[in-house]
Amino acid sequence: MVSPSYYLTLSAILFGLGVIGFLFKRNVITLFMSIELMLNAVNLAFVTFSRQWSELSGQVYVFFVIIVAAAEAAVGLAIIILLARNRQTLNVERINLLKL
Amino acid sequence: MTLELGLFVVLAAVAIAGAISLILARHPIRSALSLIVVMVALAGLYLLQGADFIAAVQVIVYAGAIMVLFVFVIMLLNAGEEERTSWSRMAHYAGIPLAIYLTVQFAWWVADGASALGLPTAPAESESTRRLAHLLFREFVLPFELTAILILVAILGTVVLGRRES
Amino acid sequence: MTLFEAHPLLLVALVKTGILLFLALTAVAYLSWFERKVVGHIQSRLGPYRVGPHGLLQPLADGLKFLFKEGVEPQGADRLVYYLAPFLALSLALSGLAVIPFGPAEVEIFGVRTTLAVAEVELGLLFLFAITALGVYGVALAGWASNSKYALMGGLRSSAQMISYEISLTLSVIGVVLLAGSFNLREIVAAQQGYWFGAVPRWFLIPQLVGFLCYFTSAIAETNRAPFDLPEAETELVAGFHTEYSSFQFAMFFMAEYTAMVITSCLATLLFLGGWESPLPTTGAWAWTVYLPTVVLSGGCVLLLVDALRHHRGWARGVLALLGVLLGGAAWAVAQPAIHPLVQGPFWFLTKVFLLLFVYVWVRGTLPRFRYDKLMAFGWKVLLPVATLNALVTALVVLLRESGSLAGGLR
Numbered sequence: 001m002v003s004p005s006y007y008l009t010l011s012a013i014l015f016g017l018g019v020i021g022f023l024f025k026r027n028v029i030t031l032f033m034s035i036e037l038m039l040n041a042v043n044l045a046f047v048t049f050s051r052q053w054s055e056l057s058g059q060v061y062v063f064f065v066i067i068v069a070a071a072e073a074a075v076g077l078a079i080i081i082l083l084a085r086n087r088q089t090l091n092v093e094r095i096n097l098l099k100l
Numbered sequence: 101m102t103l104e105l106g107l108f109v110v111l112a113a114v115a116i117a118g119a120i121s122l123i124l125a126r127h128p129i130r131s132a133l134s135l136i137v138v139m140v141a142l143a144g145l146y147l148l149q150g151a152d153f154i155a156a157v158q159v160i161v162y163a164g165a166i167m168v169l170f171v172f173v174i175m176l177l178n179a180g181e182e183e184r185t186s187w188s189r190m191a192h193y194a195g196i197p198l199a200i201y202l203t204v205q206f207a208w209w210v211a212d213g214a215s216a217l218g219l220p221t222a223p224a225e226s227e228s229t230r231r232l233a234h235l236l237f238r239e240f241v242l243p244f245e246l247t248a249i250l251i252l253v254a255i256l257g258t259v260v261l262g263r264r265e266s
Numbered sequence: 267m268t269l270f271e272a273h274p275l276l277l278v279a280l281v282k283t284g285i286l287l288f289l290a291l292t293a294v295a296y297l298s299w300f301e302r303k304v305v306g307h308i309q310s311r312l313g314p315y316r317v318g319p320h321g322l323l324q325p326l327a328d329g330l331k332f333l334f335k336e337g338v339e340p341q342g343a344d345r346l347v348y349y350l351a352p353f354l355a356l357s358l359a360l361s362g363l364a365v366i367p368f369g370p371a372e373v374e375i376f377g378v379r380t381t382l383a384v385a386e387v388e389l390g391l392l393f394l395f396a397i398t399a400l401g402v403y404g405v406a407l408a409g410w411a412s413n414s415k416y417a418l419m420g421g422l423r424s425s426a427q428m429i430s431y432e433i434s435l436t437l438s439v440i441g442v443v444l445l446a447g448s449f450n451l452r453e454i455v456a457a458q459q460g461y462w463f464g465a466v467p468r469w470f471l472i473p474q475l476v477g478f479l480c481y482f483t484s485a486i487a488e489t490n491r492a493p494f495d496l497p498e499a500e501t502e503l504v505a506g507f508h509t510e511y512s513s514f515q516f517a518m519f520f521m522a523e524y525t526a527m528v529i530t531s532c533l534a535t536l537l538f539l540g541g542w543e544s545p546l547p548t549t550g551a552w553a554w555t556v557y558l559p560t561v562v563l564s565g566g567c568v569l570l571l572v573d574a575l576r577h578h579r580g581w582a583r584g585v586l587a588l589l590g591v592l593l594g595g596a597a598w599a600v601a602q603p604a605i606h607p608l609v610q611g612p613f614w615f616l617t618k619v620f621l622l623l624f625v626y627v628w629v630r631g632t633l634p635r636f637r638y639d640k641l642m643a644f645g646w647k648v649l650l651p652v653a654t655l656n657a658l659v660t661a662l663v664v665l666l667r668e669s670g671s672l673a674g675g676l677r
Contacts (some may be wrong), residue, residue: 001102001104001119001219002104002105002108002148003214003219004217004219005211005214005215005217006108006112007108008210008211008214009210009211010112010115010116012203012206012209012210012211013116013119013203013207014119014138015144016204016206016207017120017122017203018119019199019202019203020196020199020203021122021123022167023124023191023199024191024192024195024196025123025156029128029131029132029173029174029177030122030128031225032170033122033128033135033170034122034123036135036166037119037135037138039260040138040139040142040162043142043158043159044142044145044146047145047149048149050151051150052148052217056231056232056235057235057240058241059154059232060240062151063154063232064240064243064247066158066161067161067250068250069162069166070162070165070251071247071250071253072171072254073166073169073170074169074255074257074258075252075257075258077169077170078257078258078262080173081177081261081262082261090177091145103273105621127344129344130346130347133407135346136403139402152389152392153389153392156389156392156393156395156396157398159396159399160392160395160399163400164400164428165399167424168402171406171407171410172406172422172425172426173407173412175418175421175422176422229389229449
């Protein structure tokens with residue numbers, strides 16, 4: 001039987017890697033993907049605890065996180081497309097003026 | 101080394117390799133592919149813990165629909181390789197060691213705290229889909245309906261944002 | 267103790283996978299022969315007939331051609347993704363075959379009793395949907411990695427079509443899941459046992475006719491087959507997402523498409539056509555129907571022998587006669603009481619799958635192509651509402667039926 005601390009450590013490592021990606025990447029789409037990685041890490045923690053305490057509502061929360069991530073990805077990517085259209089770049093360092 | 105531990109190690113290694121590849125890749129399409137690998141590995145980990153339905157939903161919705169959206173946008177915007185500016189180089193040299201230290205420290209704290217947890221009390225149950233559905237449509241029916249409205253709002257928002265100014 | 271001795275099921279799974287892969291790849295190769303022959307005859311011509319008797323060696327010749335052809339890699343293509351895409355498409359399509367149960371019987375391999383499916387998965391239906399969802403990547407990445415306008419457009423259109431019809435595919439099946447009460451493919455087939463009025467089989471085709479039609483149409487669109495094959499038709503975007511692929515990678519896409527056809531036909535059989543249940547009763551006055559596999563196989567044997575002796579000369583005559591004798595031997599073996607109950611389920615299953623594959627090929631030869639915008643409009647504006655309504659009405663009927671028999675509502 002694999003101890004839940006293994007899963008939680010993996011979740012922490014993935015979350016940390018997501019934070020590193022978010023802080024250091026320049027492409028706006030890759031930033032967004034790092035956020036998704038963080039959400040996935042949290043989902044893993046939810047499922048682990050749901051099994052630990054036989055509390056099925058942990059899986060319900062995972063379900064909701066996935067749905068909200070879907071809605072967020074749709075709107076976020078639409079915003080990114082607009083951003084690329086208006087600023088002609090996907091590099092966050094160059095998107096630093098409120099008005100063109 | 102039981103089969104379960106072996107599977108955990110393999111899937112965890114694949115997930116971490118995918119996450120590192122996400123960060124190190126210079127082209128966004130490689131990052132997207134790495135993230136898909138991470139998601140499928142995580143679905144395998146959910147299966148290992150007995151969360152069948154969530155594993156299926158993760159692959160169908162997250163890896164099979166949301167990431168397709170990402171891949172589409174990358175293809176449409178013809179995103180190229182990332183450029184290395186002076187700011188980004190400085191951030192890399194100063195920041196990466198610190199960030200790695202923070203991640204390792206965080207994982208260490210979690211491992212330390214979680215080792216106090218024993219093994220799960222009850223074995224993984226079957227028929228979990230039915231019980232999950234009962235939970236979802238009774239105790240959590242209000243959030244469920246709210247997410248339906250949320251998705252409707254997201255669709256409307258995306259359509260409005262995607263309209264060309266005439 | 268080796269890994270296999272500790273976990274004998276692993277060895278059994280490997281053996282079953284090997285057998286299934288061999289059968290599936292052969293079936294896919296001869297499905298292409300079947301399609302070319304049938305479409306040819308629909309178009310008043312013969313189809314392949316030169317390579318071996320009746321063109322039966324055509325798949326072999328095509329396979330050899332694909333192996334020896336030069337692989338051309340476009341300049342500027344992303345190499346990892348370019349070589350990954352066909353591999354992804356084919357491996358995903360083939361892994362879908364792992365959860366399909368072929369019959370109710372149990373066999374013994376290496377002393378372990380197992381069922382006629384590679385893997386018994388509780389959520390088998392969801393697994394197949396997951397495979398379908400991931401199959402979009404093979405197409406999208408192939409289109410993108412080729413560094414070519416036609417391929418990119420074809421890939422985008424094809425993958426947009428696939429994800430649109432995936433939704434109506436999933437929704438049209440919800441009615442069946444509600445009626446059967448489970449995602450497990452064996453239980454869904456078990457729920458279709460028995461007969462109404464002693465004569466009409468209880469297949470879900472009858473209460474879920476709308477669902478079946480929605481499912482089949484969505485399946486044709488999902489696998490990019492005619493009449494929904496605009497993104498890959500030769501007269502349109504050159505060849506769509508697989509324009510820049512040649513030799514073995516093209517063969518992989520080709521095989522992936524046919525394997526997807528086979529999987530969706532198998533799924534339709536399991537969900538709507540009763541899987542391995544015989545349409546004719548097998549007891550009482552109808553007890554002779556259990557010998558139908560023998561009858562069919564011996565019919566094939568006779569046909570092959572007559573054809574060999576009348577129409578062919580030389581080695582073709584020998585090969586066909588040999589095949590005929592083999593079929594005769596199989597017919598005799600199947601009639602033996604030991605093997606007999608084992609063969610019943612797979613025989614009916616494969617017959618129904620074959621009929622559905624014939625419908626696929628028939629539809630390809632008969633219907634004109636949809637234009638892309640009409641195709642998308644049809645998927646979103648017609649199939650999706652119809653599938654949703656089907657799910658709603660089925661849910662209502664199931665609810666009313668259950669609340670009539672359960673006291674106190676849904677407790």
